Amino acid sequence: MSNFDNNPVVQGIDLIALAAQFGTPLYVYDGSVIRRQVQTLRDVFSGTDLRIKFACKANTNLAILRLMRELGVGLDVVSLQEFKLAEMAGFTAGEVTYTPSGADFAEIAEAIEAGLTLNADSIPLLRWFGERFGSSKPCMIRLKPNVAAGGNAKIMTAHAESKFGISVLLMDEILEVVRQYDIKITGLHQHTGSDIKDAEPFLQVAEVVFNAAANFPDLEVIDLGGGFKVSYRPDDAVTDMQLLGRKISDRFNEFCQSYGRKLNLWVEPGKFLVSECGTLLVKTTVVKEDPAKTFAHVDSGLNHLIRPMMYGSYHHILNLSNPAGDLKLYNVVGYICETDNFAEDRMLNEIRPGDVLAFKNAGAYGFSMSSNYNSRFRPAEVLIDGGVARLVRRRETLEDLVATQTGF
Missing domain, CATH: 3.20.20.10 (Alanine racemase)
Structure with missing residues (x-):
């Protein structure tokens, strides 16, 4: 099955059901893709004494790091804090480069x-x-x-x-x-x-x-x-x-x-190992017909996936709730109080309020570059591996936003 098929099932797990269970926005990672990418590197460099070092700034979820270690992949870290996370995931200093x-x-x-x-x-x-x-x-x-x-x-x-x-x-x-x-x-x-x-x-x-x-x-x-x-x-x-x-x-x-x-x-x-494993699930909140554009507003924004606004990056978008709907032209936009475009002039199956949209290639530099801008909570993360879906990060709460503040 192609990464771009309008199919809501990953390893037998229905993504729409996951969105209902854990709420949106929701990062979902497919462990089988990481396994495939690691094996690809080993196959193509089989004639050398190869060591793979995952540039973990792309995704530092501990479950992802533990999967890398299980696969015999080392890490490259760019901060002391990333190394501390690596230790929590079971890595020794000898398996990590700084x-x-x-x-x-x-x-x-x-x-x-x-x-x-x-x-x-x-x-x-x-x-x-x-x-x-x-x-x-x-x-x-x-x-x-x-x-x-x-x-x-x-x-x-x-x-x-x-x-x-x-x-x-x-x-x-x-x-x-x-x-x-x-x-x-x-x-x-x-x-x-x-x-x-x-x-x-x-x-x-x-x-x-x-x-x-x-x-x-x-x-x-x-x-x-x-x-x-x-x-x-x-x-x-x-x-x-x-x-x-x-x-x-x-x-x-x-x-x-x-x-x-x-x-x-x-x-x-970094990106090669985890980009294609990740999908960001969002829910459509408002479809706004405007003389210039039709805007599909979703319950996420550049605070969760900044790459389109920072790099002009393209993320393929699928309407999982209406995969057979008529194709229409949309600007898919976020809920942040800034210009906050995920996609402009994108042909998508008709989007209705409540529809679940999937942003592909969200496994690298998605959550790791997220923020609490507009005092929004960062999303939950789920890892699907071996046909089992596990919550690997809960959604933030208001208590998380104020946990480090001392002014009250």
Whole structure:
């Protein structure tokens, strides 16, 4: 069954029934999709010593993290708090990599003392690491390969003007700091961006990293990040994973031969592993006929799924309650007191008040980027795995909104 079929059943569980049981808005995750995506990566990179590190900023629900651990997937975290969640899910520090971006050095020190391996993303951080730890702790370096690739400018992370990583043009300065403090560099890392459908940008940045690797004799890991494109629309172009896996694997094995020993190849997918597993269920509250547009208002907004307003992202929308209704043109809008569009000029089966709509590809950067704007509650989350639906996060209450306030 396609991810875009207007079918309300996931692993035998009726989504409309789930919406009635747990209320809307409701995030629903399909564990079988995560299992499929993990296996895809293992299959296409089978010729290498592959380690998958889930970029867990995409979805930090503990049930999702525990599923990743069950599948033998490690984590990449970007904050100390994400690591604490990882520990709650059963991960050890050795299964987790730490890739902060401009974080306070006090946080970074605490993370390193807890056993995390740092991906240093600036010369000042690398120098601080050397002064503080010297050769007593391993360190990785996040390089900026100066390659522009990705779905749009907001999710490109490897181009020359990006804040992420240390430019490869600063290699002499990197090496000076490494030698001065005798830092043991055990890995090189880069992350190009998101939604890259062609193999060429991955190969291009891989060459940059391989060339840089000649400067570091103690490497154990080459981490090529993530960014593999998933399908957002029917017939959408996606990354040819078979082609990508074959080309990267062949080139990586050639590099290992020239380097003199085999290294581990790491990939760091976030969206690729969880985007397609997630569906946000919402209820239509008002259908407003206007001379300019027909607006379908729903009981959610950018406080629950900010990606359309932040990135201009497309989320396929299905009317689960009226799958055979006549097609009509709608703007699907949220209940936040801001311009709050989920979709503009979208042809959908006729929407009526009370209809349950499904927003697809909501498993990545949905709940994890949600907020309490307009003092709205964040939604509940349900994981369906093995044909069983479990509530893995309850809906928030007013008590949750005021729990940290002290002014009354």
